[in-house]
Amino acid sequence: MKSLPYLIVGAGITGLSLALSLQEQGKEFLLLEARDQAGGNIRSHSEEGFTYDLGPNTLLVRDPLVAELLHNLSLAGIAANPIARRRFVLNRQNRLVALGPGALLGGKLLSLRARLHLLGEPFRARAHSEESVATFVRRRLGSEVLDWMVDPFVSGVFAGDPERLSLSASLPRLAQMEQEHGSLMLAGLRRKRPAVKSRLLSFPGGMQALPRACAAKLGDKLRCNSAVTAIAPTANGWQVESTTGTWETQKLILCLPTDAIARILPSAAQLLRDRLAAIEYPSVATLALGFHRRHVQHPLDGFGVLIPRRLGISTLGALFSSTLFPNRAPEGQVLLTIFLGGAREPLSGEEALVPQALHDLSPILGIEGEPSFQRVQIWSRAIPQYNLGHAQRINAIDNALRDWPGLSLLGNWRGGVALGDCIRNGITAGQS
Numbered sequence: 001m002k003s004l005p006y007l008i009v010g011a012g013i014t015g016l017s018l019a020l021s022l023q024e025q026g027k028e029f030l031l032l033e034a035r036d037q038a039g040g041n042i043r044s045h046s047e048e049g050f051t052y053d054l055g056p057n058t059l060l061v062r063d064p065l066v067a068e069l070l071h072n073l074s075l076a077g078i079a080a081n082p083i084a085r086r087r088f089v090l091n092r093q094n095r096l097v098a099l100g101p102g103a104l105l106g107g108k109l110l111s112l113r114a115r116l117h118l119l120g121e122p123f124r125a126r127a128h129s130e131e132s133v134a135t136f137v138r139r140r141l142g143s144e145v146l147d148w149m150v151d152p153f154v155s156g157v158f159a160g161d162p163e164r165l166s167l168s169a170s171l172p173r174l175a176q177m178e179q180e181h182g183s184l185m186l187a188g189l190r191r192k193r194p195a196v197k198s199r200l201l202s203f204p205g206g207m208q209a210l211p212r213a214c215a216a217k218l219g220d221k222l223r224c225n226s227a228v229t230a231i232a233p234t235a236n237g238w239q240v241e242s243t244t245g246t247w248e249t250q251k252l253i254l255c256l257p258t259d260a261i262a263r264i265l266p267s268a269a270q271l272l273r274d275r276l277a278a279i280e281y282p283s284v285a286t287l288a289l290g291f292h293r294r295h296v297q298h299p300l301d302g303f304g305v306l307i308p309r310r311l312g313i314s315t316l317g318a319l320f321s322s323t324l325f326p327n328r329a330p331e332g333q334v335l336l337t338i339f340l341g342g343a344r345e346p347l348s349g350e351e352a353l354v355p356q357a358l359h360d361l362s363p364i365l366g367i368e369g370e371p372s373f374q375r376v377q378i379w380s381r382a383i384p385q386y387n388l389g390h391a392q393r394i395n396a397i398d399n400a401l402r403d404w405p406g407l408s409l410l411g412n413w414r415g416g417v418a419l420g421d422c423i424r425n426g427i428t429a430g431q432s
């Protein structure tokens, strides 16, 4: 049985970033991954002239650690088409309106009363306790801003419910803006230039180029097809059983979703297992649909469309993928990436998903006829929800972990769900 100072389990972007950080410091480690390739829910495919992502589609680079990782991997990335700054939302007349200051001040999204209400934002009191995203937005900006702007945004990022998502856990920048400046508007006006100019990226061949580059750099420190089946504490650390062998390590770091952690914990770790189970993960379906250009009337001149839940439409939204990045669809065709499900919309059976998306989006985008290409991915546990009480739940997990020295737990269920957050959290854990 081989003994190692560090053993990491799970080669999603969190585990990969942590492993690269240890490699950079010359530390000895091994990274075990159950699947035949690294990347976790980053999944890109190229078929029939379409290149599509069924997990994350974009990486927002605004953290110096993320920029540095890309630099170290010599990955330049492809910047999103500048037109992607235009993000559409559907209004109550079922028309697409581009989000931005114009939407806030013009009459296409908000009533005159709602716009006048916004003028009072700088004068509203700060919160003194944890609030849901919905309570915060209603209090500071009014219920129409919640329904027509923030609600669709929250569906797009978290597939979540703004009435249950904790503001400070899921959108900490907004909470911080209020606490520091007493107003979102004042915070926006006083905003300093960020250390890294933010860029929205993908890569040739899709997002999976990122984990592939990480895996290439890690070489034989990454072992795929090695599912960890059980872990047990020893006198000096942990013993790890995997489908490819048994290991001993002083420091074991599980970079996994909460259910995958719970499955391999020792049976005596019931308290930890219960606390991990309190984090909710709704299901989401991703549909990559290709169409002949002439069968879609909308110019698709933006990032995509988000659909407010108030409209009673099942589909959460769609990315205009072939507008966002080049070479995503064959000549004369377009690619849409569509999302259904989430915390408020239970998913129907797989065979109903494409018809549902066509039913919802055809009138909005002027789609005629059937898709020329279709692929569906169901994520039964898609994105962890940072609901009210999330910070206490994470504290409770950390407290329960004290009974298990040498074991650390990471993953997108803490510290942010975006790829950039996972990269930062992985690298920072490696440095600590």
Ligand SMILES: Cc1cc2nc3c(=O)[nH]c(=O)nc-3n(C[C@H](O)[C@H](O)[C@H](O)COP(=O)(O)OP(=O)(O)OC[C@H]3O[C@@H](n4cnc5c(N)ncnc54)[C@H](O)[C@@H]3O)c2cc1C
Pocket: 009, 010, 011, 012, 013, 014, 015, 032, 033, 034, 035, 038, 039, 040, 041, 042, 054, 055, 056, 057, 058, 059, 060, 226, 227, 228, 229, 255, 256, 257, 260, 264, 284, 286, 379, 382, 383, 410, 411, 412, 413, 416, 417, 418, 419, 420, 422
């Ligand atoms: C549909 C969807 C769309 C998204 N869109 C975006 C987006 O556009 N931009 C963005 O920034 N973020 C997006 N996200 C979020 C982002 O993709 C995730 O938060 C991030 O990829 C999670 O990475 P992770 O490493 O924490 O976990 P995971 O990706 O879940 O990785 C965990 C890894 O552990 C492995 N594993 C599990 N059990 C074991 C075991 N017993 N032994 C060994 N290995 C094991 C798994 O195979 C997996 O590779 C999206 C997520 C989803 C689901």
